[in-house]
Amino acid sequence: MDFIIKNNHKSNYTIIYNKFIQDKNLNLELLGLGCRLLNKPSNWVININQLSYEMNISKDKLLRLINNLIELGYMYRHKKEIAFVRKGELKNIYYFSDDKELLNKTTEPFRSVDTTPQLHLSTFPTVDSPSMDTAPLDIPVAVTPNMEDTSHNNTNIYKDIIEKEDIHKKNTVLTNNLSIRTYLKEILDDFTIVNLLNAKPDLTIDEFKILYEKATIEFKNGYCTNINSCIVKAASGKWNFRPTLLNSSDNSETRTNRVLKGKVNYYIDYFSIGSCSKDEILGKFLNECQKYDEYLVKLHYNELKKKLES
Incomplete structure (x- = not known):
């Protein structure tokens, strides 16, 4: 008598490598995430937001599971070196396989570039592009990523701008105020920091927290399309926050x-x-x-x- 009843479906099924299922280093949560990913089409872009909704778990927990799979060799994260991320654009591209050797072979072209194998969980909301003049682009995420596309690889351009701005500001108050710069680097990209400190050189951490909170409310209410841009404009006096009503x-x-x-x-x-x-x-x-x-x-x-x- 069979106690494990198997089906003989010839369609709508998923193939899973036995070595993956039998790996004692994988707990039930990691196996569940792996099976869910294997159930997707091979060209399905691993989307953190969508997976967290489908699996009914928080984003932080999902990122921890992904970190574990990366450490165990079943996932690989390729970080696209771009100065800032436009709305809808993925900066991190994830690869998954139930076969470690196949994953290593497939992602070998990217492994020559130094990348951090861990994801950093931020305590702040995700912010969009810091561009002040260019409207955010709605780029679909559920498409096959073209890893050879370097159209957004503008790190060197903005690096030169940032270095010139820093040299120009070397005699200002904030040049010696390392605490505010260190604090901002945990939240904003370098390009936005330069614009923000140019707009308000005497900015304090407490003032920034207030600006960030108000800009986030403006963004959630649909009054602005970019938190970073809103913060910079508010610091330079070009943005007036709407009053918060009781209702x-x-x-x-x-x-x-x-x-x-x-x-x-x-x-x-x-x-x-x-x-x-x-x-x-x-x-x-x-x-x-x-x-x-x-x-x-x-x-x-x-x-x-x-x-x-x-």
């Missing part, structure tokens, strides 16, 4: 629900055209809704997923 949270939630509902209807129509798969539609939705309340996004994400599957 602002209720108004904000109502407005957010209305916006998300509209996006759900839009992507249902988009899916009906047949130009994108279900996973691609869900990925586009999550990527476009990062600035909204996570709980509300999850509710509308589940609604969209249910309608796509019906």
Whole structure:
């Protein structure tokens, strides 16, 4: 009598390497994440936001699991060397395989570049491009990444600008104030730091915290499209924050629900055209809704997923 009942499906199944399943270093959570990834198409871009929603776990926990798989040799993180990330653009590209040797062979061209094998969990919200003049680009995440594309590899250009600005500011107060620079480097990119300190050379940490908090509220309420840009403009006196009303949270939630509902209807129509798969539609939705309340996004994400599957 069989106690483990196996099926004989000839379609809609996933192949998993036995050596991966039998690896004693993998706990149930790591095996579950691995199986979930193997169930995806080979050209599916590993999207942290989408996986956390699908697996019903926090982003921090998902990143810790990914770190473990990287340490055990089943995942590889390729960091694209770009000065700043535009909206929707992936700076970290992840590769996964249930065969370590196959993963090493596939990612060998990238391993010549020094990359940090660990992901750093930030305590601050993700910020968009620090560009002051260029509008953020909505770039779909659920596509096959072209690793040879260096169109955004502008690190050297902005490095020269930053070095020139630092030399020009060497006699200012903040040149010797290492604490504020060290603090900002944990949150902002170098290009934004230069613009911010040029706008307000006597900026203090407490003042920055207030600016960051207000800019985040502006971003969540849809008044600005870029937190970094908003902070710099506010520091230079070119941005006036909107007053916080007593019922602002209720108004904000109502407005957010209305916006998300509209996006759900839009992507249902988009899916009906047949130009994108279900996973691609869900990925586009999550990527476009990062600035909204996570709980509300999850509710509308589940609604969209249910309608796509019906």
